[in-house]
Amino acid sequence: MQRARAQLRHALAAVTATSLLAAGVACGSGAGDPDRVRIGLLVSLSGIYTSVGEDMRRGFQLYLDTHDGRLGGRDIDLVVADEGDGPATAVPAAQKLLERDRVVALTGLVGGATVDKVQTLTHERRIPLLGANARPEFAPVAGKPRDLSYTWHTSYNSDEPGIAIAAHIKTEVGDGTVYAIGPDYQGGWDELRGFTDTFTTLGGKLANPDGKTVFTPFPATENFLPYLNKAAETRPAAVYTFYAGGPAVAFVKQYRQSALKDVPLYAAGFLTEGSVLDAQGTAATGIRNVLNYSPTLPHAANQQFVAAWSAAGYPGQPTTFAMASYDAAAVLDRALAAVDGPVTGETLNTAIGQVGRIDSPRGDWQFHPTEHRPVQRWYLREVRPDGPVLSNVLLQDLTTLPTT
Structure with missing residues (x-):
């Protein structure tokens, strides 16, 4: 130290x-x-x-x-x-x-x-x-x-994480629906657009009642429970999100306290990246996410x-x-x-x-x-124990982007 x-x-x-x-x-x-x-x-x-x-x-x-x-x-x-x-x-x-x-x-x-x-x-x-x-x-x-x-x-590009994981999530949920939620600013718009546009093009259906992502006020939102409990009413097969930094900690902890706690959570990997994972602790266990890097590569x-x-x-x-x-x-x-x-x-x-x-x-x-921008591989990761610590452990390659 x-x-x-x-x-x-x-x-x-x-x-x-x-x-x-x-x-x-x-x-x-x-x-x-x-x-x-x-x-x-x-x-x-x-x-x-x-x-x-x-x-x-x-x-x-x-x-x-x-x-x-x-x-x-x-x-x-x-x-x-x-x-x-x-x-x-x-x-x-x-x-x-x-x-x-x-x-x-x-x-x-x-x-x-x-x-x-x-x-x-x-x-x-x-x-x-x-x-x-x-x-x-x-x-x-x-x-x-x-x-x-x-x-x-x-x-x-900020839309690439969602593009990279959309096909995997479509396979996992089958005919089920996915609820999309993220922060209301440029990064959130880009990240969620990449997922929702690709997912629906592949035949996937959003659980959101109007078919549009729910955007939470940024950076003002600290209490996500009202949004999460409202999302649970749609009975989604999974949830997809993007948050980073302090909001990511609050979102993950409150997700495990909400009516969605047993619904699989997928995310752009920034949700559990770095010091926020330490702050989230075991509440992050099992979150599957997509990113262009894992420390276990x-x-x-x-x-x-x-x-x-x-x-x-x-x-x-x-x-x-x-x-x-x-x-x-x-x-x-x-x-x-x-x-x-x-x-x-x-x-x-x-x-x-x-x-x-x-x-x-x-x-x-x-x-x-x-x-x-890089032509690079994108990886599916899952938060799980890696020795004595939680880590974003590599599960598989997903795709290479951009494709052209």
């Missing part, structure tokens, strides 16, 4: 020192040193998704720490900023990273609404955005498709990742949030090594497009050539 606290103090001190350096220098990346590169990491360090943001920061820092603080043979100045709960705090923070700190790449970003707004800023400045968590469907601007030439993600790269995570003194097991941020660092490592000469947003962006396959803890993946 003392070791972990010492490492945290060291990391915070390094971030503070880097931020002070960046604030006092008006020139470009690396304060004029061609062998130094300044990277911006924007994640939620306050608000409802703090645990997600902290894991993303740990993942990126772990890659740096296991590569002598260098990416592509260059020393890295990592400038960390707080995304908070969304665009209201994230956009000013992103503007500072881009305009004052002059980073040559921006990574992190917990929320889909944040990505949607920040993507406009990075594209205007020709700076690559390497997102490592939620990614929304980008709405057209003035009737034209969004230009994503400077937008990349090491994570997923047998890949050599994953075994090394899990061991390094433990050696660093980080809590629990590594999460998909940490893994995607770790992979963002790996992508930048490969890309920076390929840049010959000064690093600019444009030269780095070109190199990102040429990194090829990434040997990742989740398994090998590569960027889709036009959508700039």
Whole structure:
């Protein structure tokens, strides 16, 4: 414990020192040193998704720490900023990273609404955005498709978890119905749409009386029991949901207290990912969920990742949030090594497009050539004991997305 606290103090001190350096220098990346590169990491360090943001920061820092603080043979100045709960705090923070700190790449970003707004800023400045968590469907601007030439993600589209698990749930429930419920904001809309659209296309029927997902006020909802007991009146064969962070803890605990307690619960894997699983305890046992990562995957790269995570003194097991941020660092490592000469947003962006396959803890993946998100496997997991702790244990592969 003392070791972990010492490492945290060291990391915070390094971030503070880097931020002070960046604030006092008006020139470009690396304060004029061609062998130094300044990277911006924007994640939620306050608000409802703090645990997600902290894991993303740990993942990126772990890659740096296991590569002598260098990416592509260059020393890295990592400038960390707080995304908070969304665009209201994230956009000013992103503007500072881009305009004052002059980073040559921006990574992190917990929320889909944040990505949607920040993507406009990075594209205007020709700076690559390497997102490592939620990614929304980008709405057209003035009737034209969004230009994503400077937008990349090491994570997923937010509708993909539901798409990946829909066929499995349809097989499990047969002619039974599924009740869909989630939080009323961009992430919830995307996550639930992916499931309900795919499930109904496959012939599945929703238990929701009007055939539409029930969305709970976000982030205000703390008492889910009225919603859950109302859902039980529809007598569903199963329930599908997406929540993350603090709401995920409340939802799972109250689910086991509700009239739905004996109804199978399926979810996007964020419901039981990371520290929220520790807080949920045995109430989470048996929840089946879908994600692009499990700490029990047998890949050599994953075994090394899990061991390094433990050696660093980080809590629990590594999460998909940490893994995607770790992979963002790996992508930048490969890309920076390929840049010959000064690093600019444009030269780095070109190199990102040429990194090829990434040997990742989740398994090998590569960027889709036009959508700039991973072509990757999705896994069915179940919360069950793994030795002395509860874990999201791998059950089977589900599918590869995107398919085209």
